[in-house]
Amino acid sequence: MIAVFGTIVFFFLLVLLLAWPLGGYIATVIETPERIRWIRPLQRLERFFSLRLKGFYLIEMGWKEYFFALLSFISVGFLLLFTLLRWQGVWFFFDPNALNMPSHTAFNTAMSFVTNTNWLSCIPEVELSCLVQMIGITTQQFFSACVGMALLCAFARGLKNKENKKIGNFWRDVTRFSVYVLLPLCFIVSLLLVATGVPQSASGSVRYQSVEGVETELPLGMIASQIAIKQLGSNGGGLFRANGAHPLENPSPLSNLIELAAILLIPLALCRTFADLVRAPRQGMLIISVMAVLFIGGAFLACYAESSQIPFLPEQERSFFEAQGNMEGKETRFGPFWSVLWAVSTTAVANGSTNSSISSFLPLAGAIPLGMIQLGEVLFGGVGTGIVGAVVYLLLAVFSAGLMVGRTPEYLGKKIEAKEMKLVILLAIIPAALVLTSLSLTLMQPEGRGSLSSHGPHGITEALYAFSSSAANNGSSFQGLQANNPLYNFLLGALMYLGRLFSAALILALAGSFAEKKKIAVGAGTLSTGSVAFGVWFAFVILLIGALNFLPVFVLGPVVEHVMLFFPIYR
Numbered sequence: 001m002i003a004v005f006g007t008i009v010f011f012f013l014l015v016l017l018l019a020w021p022l023g024g025y026i027a028t029v030i031e032t033p034e035r036i037r038w039i040r041p042l043q044r045l046e047r048f049f050s051l052r053l054k055g056f057y058l059i060e061m062g063w064k065e066y067f068f069a070l071l072s073f074i075s076v077g078f079l080l081l082f083t084l085l086r087w088q089g090v091w092f093f094f095d096p097n098a099l100n101m102p103s104h105t106a107f108n109t110a111m112s113f114v115t116n117t118n119w120l121s122c123i124p125e126v127e128l129s130c131l132v133q134m135i136g137i138t139t140q141q142f143f144s145a146c147v148g149m150a151l152l153c154a155f156a157r158g159l160k161n162k163e164n165k166k167i168g169n170f171w172r173d174v175t176r177f178s179v180y181v182l183l184p185l186c187f188i189v190s191l192l193l194v195a196t197g198v199p200q201s202a203s204g205s206v207r208y209q210s211v212e213g214v215e216t217e218l219p220l221g222m223i224a225s226q227i228a229i230k231q232l233g234s235n236g237g238g239l240f241r242a243n244g245a246h247p248l249e250n251p252s253p254l255s256n257l258i259e260l261a262a263i264l265l266i267p268l269a270l271c272r273t274f275a276d277l278v279r280a281p282r283q284g285m286l287i288i289s290v291m292a293v294l295f296i297g298g299a300f301l302a303c304y305a306e307s308s309q310i311p312f313l314p315e316q317e318r319s320f321f322e323a324q325g326n327m328e329g330k331e332t333r334f335g336p337f338w339s340v341l342w343a344v345s346t347t348a349v350a351n352g353s354t355n356s357s358i359s360s361f362l363p364l365a366g367a368i369p370l371g372m373i374q375l376g377e378v379l380f381g382g383v384g385t386g387i388v389g390a391v392v393y394l395l396l397a398v399f400s401a402g403l404m405v406g407r408t409p410e411y412l413g414k415k416i417e418a419k420e421m422k423l424v425i426l427l428a429i430i431p432a433a434l435v436l437t438s439l440s441l442t443l444m445q446p447e448g449r450g451s452l453s454s455h456g457p458h459g460i461t462e463a464l465y466a467f468s469s470s471a472a473n474n475g476s477s478f479q480g481l482q483a484n485n486p487l488y489n490f491l492l493g494a495l496m497y498l499g500r501l502f503s504a505a506l507i508l509a510l511a512g513s514f515a516e517k518k519k520i521a522v523g524a525g526t527l528s529t530g531s532v533a534f535g536v537w538f539a540f541v542i543l544l545i546g547a548l549n550f551l552p553v554f555v556l557g558p559v560v561e562h563v564m565l566f567f568p569i570y571r
Contacts, residue, residue, distance in 0.1 A: 074501075113137055157277070190227075347474060402416075
């Protein structure tokens with residue numbers, strides 16, 4: 001297990017080495033792109049969009065105007081994508097693979113991609129044509145990631161500004177992040193993936209003869225470029241239902257490493273971006289250190305749990321298990337370690353892609369990815385939203401620590417008062433309330449219980465994972481849940497929408513509240529938020545809030561299943 005821990009640490013440091021300079025670059029291009037000479041060709045592209053948006057691009061917005069622009073952007077994107085999916089057989093009559101999608105499936109899929117969730121209840125290679133993938137799905141994968149980054153920019157300006165109600169311009173933030181960050185990064189990652197054998201083709205499909213002599217049609221498309229934005233933009237939805245386990249999406253251990261690094265790259269980089277935007281380097285180091293400890297610890301615990309011996313296996317199965325590990329639901333190309341590390345990474349970062357079946361993990365190993373989602377995905381989290389979520393928990397840690405030691409609750413020179421704490425508490429409890437309420441109502445319905453592939457604690461985990469993933473805009477699936485029906489599609493789609501919009505509204509309201517405050521000089525009564533002791537308290541608060549929100553139902557799922565697996569007397 002020492003080698004496993006060392007590999008996790010080495011992988012994390014490798015990604016951090018790439019992410020740290022990228023974070024500084026993102027902060028520069030968001031605020032002053034003219035300072036970087038080599039992006040001048042991209043500046044022409046920004047000018048193209050700014051001329052089309054005209055006055056909307058230059059005006060500074062308060063938090064309400066910013067939220068209205070975000071809401072309009074998501075709503076229009078949803079309507080366009082829903083129309084495209086619902087009647088794709090009409091719009092793309094020249095595409096033989098274009099089929100009209102049922103309204104409940106189209107609603108769920110469209111809502112999933114505009115909210116950066118990318119949950120797929122449909123079979124993409126069957127129900128989504130190549131043109132829909134390129135025009136509709138990939139476009140929203142870019143834009144939904146940009147919305148998360150815009151929230152980070154607005155929140156950082158709220159902390160930085162002094163007695164100024166304005167927090168930036170939504171359209172400018174979205175454009176700059178898309179043009180200066182996502183486009184060049186996706187181009188680079190696409191080339192790397194093509195070099196490892198991932199297809200990039202304008203052909204919709206090719207026909208081939210299998211080894212059994214059966215004529216088969218193999219769906220193709222712009223696979224490498226879509227995987228690039230899928231991983232970099234914290235999206236997760238792929239061209240194939242098997243996702244990262246499909247040999248065309250992930251053909252080799254090298255492509256697996258590139259895609260896994262891409263999952264963490266931008267969320268890690270944004271820790272420095274936030275610190276640079278608020279002019280507080282120590283805060284960036286504090287946040288990234290706490291996140292690193294929790295992420296590495298979680299990944300190691302999951303790997304350890306997955307390698308645990310099951311005492312009641314028959315002798316033949318036990319010898320195979322000891323030699324190969326738990327290979328059920330995993331690709332032989334990657335094995336248990338890289339499958340578990342991918343699952344932990346994708347849930348820590350709100351990415352949602354998978355290269356194995358999480359349902360086939362041993363109970364406690366599967367509990368770690370579920371726990372990562374239920375912590376609010378603050379361990380790096382989705383593009384932009386993860387670091388904001390972490391700062392929200394940090395504000396809660398500052399306020400609670402200040403009460404205990406008698407220090408002034410301040411953060412970056414801004415007082416934390418009753419209004420801010422109400423918003424912070426709502427941000428901490430609303431996602432959990434949405435998940436638990438929806439889960440209870442669904443499992444009370446015969447159709448809700450009938451969609452589970454198994455009953456008992458494993459079935460509870462299936463449903464809990466689906467609702468947690470939707471509310472947190474993660475998109476990964478525990479597998480096994482038959483969710484492509486009206487009940488689950490409409491309920492999960494509504495949960496994705498509420499999870500995204502409630503969080504965005506509260507984050508922007510918090511940014512607006514801080515922006516109106518004046519800066520206070522650091523004094524003897526100011527609580528230090530850059531020390532190791534405060535970092536430990538910060539990590540404790542994150543774990544405590546997650547436990548208070550979900551521990552009872554968490555115990556009913558994976559914990560009980562673990563007891564039943566290792567102690568058959570309780571079955």
